[in-house]
Amino acid sequence: MSIKLYHFIVSGPSRGALLAARTLQVPIQIVEVNTFKKENYKESYLKMNPQHCVPTLDDNGFILWESRAIACYLADKYGKDDQFYPKDLQKRALVNQRLHFDGTSLNVKMRAMCAPILFSGATDIPKPLKDDFNITLEFLEIFLSSTKWLAGDNPTVADTASYATLSSILAVGWDISSFSNIQRWVKQCASLPGAEENDEGARAYGEAVKSKLK
Ligand SMILES: N[C@@H](CCC(=O)N[C@@H](CS)C(=O)NCC(=O)O)C(=O)O
The missing domain is CATH 1.20.1050.10 (Glutathione S-transferase Yfyf (Class Pi); Chain A, domain 2)
Structure with missing residues (x-):
């Protein structure tokens, strides 16, 4: 059971998703995808995310990209309270x-x-x-x-x-x-x-x- 974030530290959207995970204290395994080296065009990555962008989340087989969607999903699923993404x-x-x-x-x-x-x-x-x-x-x-x-x-x-x-x-x-x-x-x-x-x-x-x- 692991939550992976395919991440490139230079990318703002990727950092946004990771910062949300860190704030929520969700344990995340980071897998680096260096877009400057076009690692996001590898066949295995394209199979997971045909849009070839970072970040991409793999939550035990559930694949999601778009950094803000990832942040909201993590908050809804793993938030200890609803402050970070309110339910109201x-x-x-x-x-x-x-x-x-x-x-x-x-x-x-x-x-x-x-x-x-x-x-x-x-x-x-x-x-x-x-x-x-x-x-x-x-x-x-x-x-x-x-x-x-x-x-x-x-x-x-x-x-x-x-x-x-x-x-x-x-x-x-x-x-x-x-x-x-x-x-x-x-x-x-x-x-x-x-x-x-x-x-x-x-x-x-x-x-x-x-x-x-x-
Ligand atoms: N709206 C997307 C933007 C993602 C995005 O454009 N990521 C860039 C890095 S900042 C990327 O992966 N570029 C390489 C590519 O799209 O091929 C998000 O917030 O996740």
């Missing part, structure tokens, strides 16, 4: 809203800036993309103006996913000095179980991007 309909809906904000805005916009540098030979980030990302951060700043964590008084799957994303761009050197709520929240997240491990991967991501910037 409206509390959960708010967590889902913040979680989807990460999945459809924060992370997507960060990738739009960094993927061309990592994979397509770009050497700088176009100003419109930078401006757009800062607008997204303004929303995050507003969310954090009324609550300690993204969706209330305690950390949830929305925080672990968003922190995995934000820590990557912070490691690239993004300036958040004008966002005081985000700064406070980043400090809180840095004390979550598993945050150090996340930050190590974020630094690797940051170095990979910075090494290709002009």
Whole structure:
């Protein structure tokens, strides 16, 4: 009986799923899949996940990918209480809203800036993309103006996913000095179980991007 996470430490989504597992204290066996070396295209991996992305969870034969779906599944199945992913309909809906904000805005916009540098030979980030990302951060700043964590008084799957994303761009050197709520929240997240491990991967991501910037 083992729960495996096919994981690449450089990948924000992969770190997001692992950070959720660490916060929930779910024992996880990590299987490294280095996407820079195209290990995610091996036949055995494609058989399990034809979408060839990391992370992928194997919970005793139950296979699941999409980092946020993995985090929610782990919280529902292994959470000792329902704080990390509430069962109450409206509390959960708010967590889902913040979680989807990460999945459809924060992370997507960060990738739009960094993927061309990592994979397509770009050497700088176009100003419109930078401006757009800062607008997204303004929303995050507003969310954090009324609550300690993204969706209330305690950390949830929305925080672990968003922190995995934000820590990557912070490691690239993004300036958040004008966002005081985000700064406070980043400090809180840095004390979550598993945050150090996340930050190590974020630094690797940051170095990979910075090494290709002009
Ligand atoms: N929405 C997905 C994104 C997963 C994703 O794109 N992972 C990247 C690494 S950050 C990957 O595996 N890229 C290689 C590929 O898709 O072939 C999630 O949150 O799990």
